[in-house]
Amino acid sequence: MPQKTRLEILGEMVTGYSLARHEAQMLPKNHARFAWYAHFRSLSPTSWSNPVNIPYVAATSLLDAYSQLPRRPDLAFNSLWSATNNSYNDLFLSGPQGAASGTLTDKRSIDFSLSEIAARLNQIVPTTPSPTLIAQGISIGDLIKRYLKNAPARNFNFVAQYILRGIAVEEHNASAPPTMAVRLILVPAAYWSFKKEFESILDKLKSSMGVKYAKLCAITESSCGTELDFGIKPQDGKKARALVHQASLLLRQEALGASVTSGTVTGSFNSQQHWLSFLVRPLLYASRNNAAHGNAASRLNSLSASGDSVTAASWTFLFCYLYFALILLCQAKITLADLQPLYENADLIN
Numbered sequence: 001m002p003q004k005t006r007l008e009i010l011g012e013m014v015t016g017y018s019l020a021r022h023e024a025q026m027l028p029k030n031h032a033r034f035a036w037y038a039h040f041r042s043l044s045p046t047s048w049s050n051p052v053n054i055p056y057v058a059a060t061s062l063l064d065a066y067s068q069l070p071r072r073p074d075l076a077f078n079s080l081w082s083a084t085n086n087s088y089n090d091l092f093l094s095g096p097q098g099a100a101s102g103t104l105t106d107k108r109s110i111d112f113s114l115s116e117i118a119a120r121l122n123q124i125v126p127t128t129p130s131p132t133l134i135a136q137g138i139s140i141g142d143l144i145k146r147y148l149k150n151a152p153a154r155n156f157n158f159v160a161q162y163i164l165r166g167i168a169v170e171e172h173n174a175s176a177p178p179t180m181a182v183r184l185i186l187v188p189a190a191y192w193s194f195k196k197e198f199e200s201i202l203d204k205l206k207s208s209m210g211v212k213y214a215k216l217c218a219i220t221e222s223s224c225g226t227e228l229d230f231g232i233k234p235q236d237g238k239k240a241r242a243l244v245h246q247a248s249l250l251l252r253q254e255a256l257g258a259s260v261t262s263g264t265v266t267g268s269f270n271s272q273q274h275w276l277s278f279l280v281r282p283l284l285y286a287s288r289n290n291a292a293h294g295n296a297a298s299r300l301n302s303l304s305a306s307g308d309s310v311t312a313a314s315w316t317f318l319f320c321y322l323y324f325a326l327i328l329l330c331q332a333k334i335t336l337a338d339l340q341p342l343y344e345n346a347d348l349i350n
Contacts, residue, residue, distance in 0.1 A: 009025065025301075036070070036349055040345060041342070043342075055086075055328065058084075058087050061079050061082035061086065064079035074298070077320055078288070084327065087327040088110055088113040089104060089109045092112045118276055121140050122141065124137040125139075125140060125340060126336065126340060142261065143346065146343075146347070147315075147318065150347060150349055151315055152308065156283075158287070159286070160245075160248040160251055162190055163205055163247065166195070167211075168210070169184070171214035172214065172219045182219055186221065197274075197278075201251070204250060205247050209246050210247075213247075216236045216243075217232055218231030260275050284320050284323060318348060321342065321345070
């Protein structure tokens, strides 16, 4: 009897759900991909020993996040983002900028949180000396880079792919007759945000990989009109994947190559906040939007899910946990010393 495809299994499970069968499709709890969790350090601020100091709404979502670990880091991230969302909104509303604003939006709140974190990039998180960290402390900027250095390739590939696909659509529409053009509404909003905010990096990607990727595509809209078919031929699949990988390496280089803890910012960024936006929006906020708006298959239920997917989702959770903690620092709900566990978490996935 031929082995059932993953799509056939999905069809059987969604029409006759079985928790046991669903869990059987996931990696076992003792799998090596979950080894990081044994060493995961959660926030435990001294001030939180008095419950009135705990950020109540964020804490309720944080409990849901913890409950999904380690097997479903993708769902843990979704709950963690709820805590993060509440925290950056509270940070925005608590200051004069909140009082002066007529509306509350993610953009305003995220931008303000990044400006507050940027002002603290040179602050030192006290640490215990180790073979890789002789000095007793690490700057917040270098701590962020420590996470980036350990990011799995799949996380930057995620960003690279939607950028190259956005470039391909624009190239296609520029050269195709009007009747063959595809609707831009089908291009993820993350691409348009990236294009607007990181123009110089987009230009680098377009000139080095984007045009080549576009030439491999024969783009059409799906028959139902809800998505794009990029029409990459099977024999060109390896070339397309190689271009995505090259683009992801460039993105990682941009993130790590910028000097951000000095008085001036080097690289493709005009400020420390601009650099932070390059990290939070493509790597975290775009992932959140895909999940929240149903723009992509559920990450660990998808037909392409693998062990690498688990590791990528685990890193996303850990990096978002750092962003969440830095917002709490800006709110004075935790101290620099309370961030020490997050230094230890930085190397859990490498």
